[in-house]
Every structure is written in structure tokens, then in C-alpha cells.
Amino acid sequence: MFTTNPFAELSATIPEYAMQAYVIAMVFLVVGGTILDMLHKKSAQYFFENAKKAEKEAKRQVSGGEKMSLAIKTVTSEVITSSEFANPIRRMSHLLIMYGFIIFCATTAILIFMFPTPEAAAPEMVSMLWHIGAIMLCVGGYWFWFFIRVDVYSEGVSLFKLVRADLFIVSLLATCTFALVWSNTQGSDLGWLMFGLFIMSSTILFGGVLWSKFAHMFFKPAAAYQKRITKADGSAENLPADFDLTDPAVQAQFPDIPQYMGKNPANMGLGIKRERPNHY
Ligand code: HEM
Helix, strand or coil, rough: CCCCCHHHHHHHCCCCCHHHHHHHHHHHHHHHHHHHHHHHHHHHHHHHHHHHHHHHHHCCCHHHHHHHHHHHHHHHHHHHCCCCCCCCHHHHHHHHHHHHHHHHHHHHHHHHHHHCCCCCCHHHHHHHHHHHHEEEEHHHHHHHHHCHHHHHHHCCCCCCCCHHHHHHHHHHHHHHHHHHHHHHHHCHHHHHHHHHHHHHEEEHHHHHHCCCCCCCHHHHHHHHHHHHHHCCCCHHHHHHCCCCCCCCHHHHHCCHHHHCCCCCCCCCCCHHHHHCCCCE
């Protein structure tokens, strides 16, 4: 069942050009939504102004080669491995959601543009990957929704309370859940209902970029790169330097450290990591 191409059967009712037009329309909605999001929140303007400010506060010049190496590090760390997540559980769930979504979108495009009819038989591998991508997203997404979300886990908010910030995760989950159920109930009345819900949720997902967190997948890599630059050039977002409090030079600079923090100030225990944050 997971090796069948659901779009091939659909082509008996919905012509292939209509499916292709829908996918193209969704791409335009994402591009348009992202541009409107940037204009509305002035995020690009803020980003460049902030980068200029950091440049003025820079303690050293970062060379072109170093910038290139920082860009490669951003891609191989923050982007590919979601390394910004300190919590390994949250990181694993994000990786499942991210790669599930990428695989699901890529194989949807391959199936609809290259193998839209039963005559153009799709390789079983591609159909299987379409299902695997959707399952990966559901596993990571439901895990996040039920067990990891900070407002539920740490703040005691009800599992079922929906706010606008949930638009992205809910429409992602609805799209992949209904896609999977549709693929397995195709040909029946239930199958048509599931197909309708699948299209409705995916239209909300791709059409709701302006109101959801969708565009973070484009903005976060830029922000992560900029953070690396501010660390390399010493501007450090105007934060104090990361002092080693046991360093005699630092202790000489701040002679009152032992008075406030003892003779061994680095050994301050686990701090906020002492226990899990679920006090509500
Ligand atoms: C296919 C691409 C991606 C998908 C489907 C995706 C999905 C998600 C989801 C569902 C969340 C939780 C949002 C919520 O709180 O409701 C999230 C958060 C996050 N993502 Fe992604 N993501 C993608 C790409 C990326 C990339 C490329 C980066 C970084 C380079 C990134 C960094 C983050 C970070 C730091 C958070 C936590 C902070 C926040 O909620 O804003 N994501 N992502």
C-alpha cells in the first residue's frame, strides 16, 4: 500500500495539469507570503540594520574566507543538524519534522510532475518515500505537540488550547495526517473526504505563511549565520564577554569576584539546569 502513487489514481478524476497548477500555486503562495511577512514585520530591514550596527561595534575584521567558512559551518550545523536546540529530544523531533517535510514535498513534486498517471509508472521507491516523509513528520510533530511544547510541558497550558502561533504545526500535521489516510482509503467516500481535508490543510499551510511560523525555515539560517559573525568579530550583540572566572587576569580585572562568588566561582552548580522546568 505504501508503494502506490496516490496521485496516479487521482488523475482519473482530476487532470494532471490541475494537480500541477495547484503545486505551482502553492509555491507562489509561499514566495508571496514570505515577502509580505518580511515587509510587514520589517524583519529584513531590522536584520540589515542590526548587522550594520554589529559591524560598527566589531572588535576585529572578519575576512571573506572566514565568512565563507562560517556560512559552511551554519549549513552543516544549524541547518542540517538543527544544532540550535539544546534539548536533544526537541532536536530529534525537529529533525524528524524537517526532513519528513522536505522528503514529502520533494516526492510530491516528483510524483505530480513526472509520474502523474498510471501509465507513467512511478518507481516504488518514490511512492514509498512520499509515505515515509509524511510518517516522519507525523512522528516528530505529534511528539512535539503532545509532549514537548513548552507552554504545555512547562506552563501547564491545556493540550487542546489552540492559538494563532500553532497554525504552522497544526496545518503541517493535518496535511500529512490527511495525506496518509487519503492514500490508504482512496476510492471510497471516506477517501474523498480525506482528500478534501488534505487539500484544505495544505492550502492553509502554504497560504498561511504571513500568519504562521512557516518562513522561519528561511530566516533562521540567516540569523544563525549572523550570530556566528557577531561572535567572530567580537561585537557579540553588545553582550559582555564570555569570561572564564577562574582566569587570574579576569580576577585581577574584577577584584570583587571572590567577595561575591567565592574563591571557585566557576563551580556554581547546575543553575537553571538543576531540575526540569515544570513548576505550575
Ligand atoms: C523543512 C524545514 C523546517 C520545518 C518543517 C520546521 C519545523 C519546525 C516546527 C514545527 C517548529 C516548532 C514551531 C512551534 O513552536 O510551533 C520549529 C521550530 C524551530 N525551528 Fe524549524 N523547521 C524547518 C527548518 C528549520 C531550519 C532550517 C532551522 C534553522 C537553521 C530551524 C530552526 C528552528 C528553531 C531554532 C526553532 C525553535 C524556535 C521557534 O519556535 O521559533 N528550522 N521548526
